[in-house]
Amino acid sequence: METNEHGHVIEVTDLRRVYGGGFEAVRGVSFSVGRGEIFALLGTNGAGKTSTVELLEGLAPPAGGKVRVLGHDPYTERAAVRPRTGVMLQEGGFPSDLTVGETARMWAGCTSGARPEAEALALVGLERRTGVRVKQLSGGERRRLDLALALLGNPEVLFLDEPTTGLDAEGRRDTWELVRELQAGGTTVLLTTHYLEEAEDLADRLAILHEGRIAAAGTPAEVTASQPSRISFELPLGYFVGDLPPLGSLGVSGYEEEGRVVRLRTHQLQLAATRLLVWAEEAGVELRGLDVRSASLEEAFLRIAREASADTQGSTVVEERVA
């Protein structure tokens, strides 16, 4: 069986992972990825991205729940899955004393239907570095070597764990371009990243992981739309939040205060901004540091992270104080 009845290439149900010390890194994650889709797992460090991906790659059995890749369990049915997947781990994995060419040759000998090594290295722009030892490569070059080897076998499903970490801006663009071309060729891609623009740019759908659970999921547009827009500014001297027009009438759904800086959240950005500025005009005050920003993935991500740190550090986030 190639896919399940819904045509999903990757199917994850209520996945759990518990480490030796009892730490529960993945706490009930479910999602699915269709053929030819690019799916991004976003999250802060320690959110459980790598722990989740390693279960999909079949490096460890889950403590609970179910994983299916191409219709098979990637851990117990390794032989059925591995010839059709390509994996790029978060870091390293190559003997430092082998050259780029020797590493590629070794990997090609272990990969079904491997394309010529030179071709794979050329895909990532490493064709002139074949004689260089791995330990002499820059961090970005190592990432690209890793990507080249993940692509050696023309995989149907590609797992990329932070593929552009350590790359410069140009290298990042090149990698995105390559991933898009792979998608055009029919490859299904699951990637993790903590670069929001990467997810926004590349992913058809994404999930934001937080503390081992999915905090938000959907297309980038859907995840963004669920988030409020934001207006922030510095309160003029002598003014307090209570001096502003009633926040409800501004269409503001909540606010935060940090020193003199006020951050308003709203789903009616134009209305809120207009009324606030009219008020400032009439009151004859200047709103320093005024920043009007529509909802973005970054906003969604930061909000989830902020709520997390509020949970753990008890900072002064005022939630939905205005009805």
Add this chain to the structure above:
Amino acid sequence: MSTVVDGVGDVGDAGTTESRTTPAGRMRALARAEATLFLRNKGTLVAALFVPLVLPFSVWSASDGMDLKETGLSAGTVILPASVGFSLLFAVYAALVGVYTARREELVLKRLRTGELRDVEILTGAALPAVVTGFVQSVLLALGCAVMLDLGMPPAPQLALIGLLLGLAICVALAALTATLSRTTESAQVTSLPLMLVSFLGSGITVPLEVLPERLASFCELLPLTPAITLVRGAWTGDLSAYEALGAVLTGLAWTVLSVFAVRRWFRWEPRH
């Protein structure tokens, strides 16, 4: 970056059998890479190739002081098995503890496990250069000793072959286990010492069991490398009874099974977090 991808295979015929890798092919690719690394690392190269050539001379001088008359042993039947023992311990065991530890710490083992190689293929393929080195070296040392020390051809060569193969298997499996206890390649040099010392002294390498007190000798027969040495020595003395030979083979097999089981159970594929 250049152009991409000749399309991903259709769903139905992806991974057709003609292009599939085989276990032998995969292990060959891995072994070739390991052989390159082996030749590139001067430290392990010297330890593996030259130490086993030098150490038998120390046993030679020590054998002068041994009272071998009542044991039926000669300088040759002391030094030849000692040479094989040194080869097993330095070229195979100690070398592989370093290899497995280094590959794990560099995340090479983890990376390999994301591919098509099965676990046993990874450990075997990585061990092949050391195993071949140990095998060839042992054969050459045995031939050298046989010629230089007037031993001639062994009356029971099959025992030597069985002993050598058992010794190789046990050394590979115990090296994998020892690597599990080693955090760095430096500490691997320390963690591999206990088995090496115990084997030098107790497995008939520097001191033949025949000159030890009987009760101590019968305990030493149970040590992991004793069967290999006993069988190699027996190949040349020709005075190993069928019962004794079978005992040694069974002990060796027991160690092989036990250590392979332990590796499957406890081997660590990734660095500790």
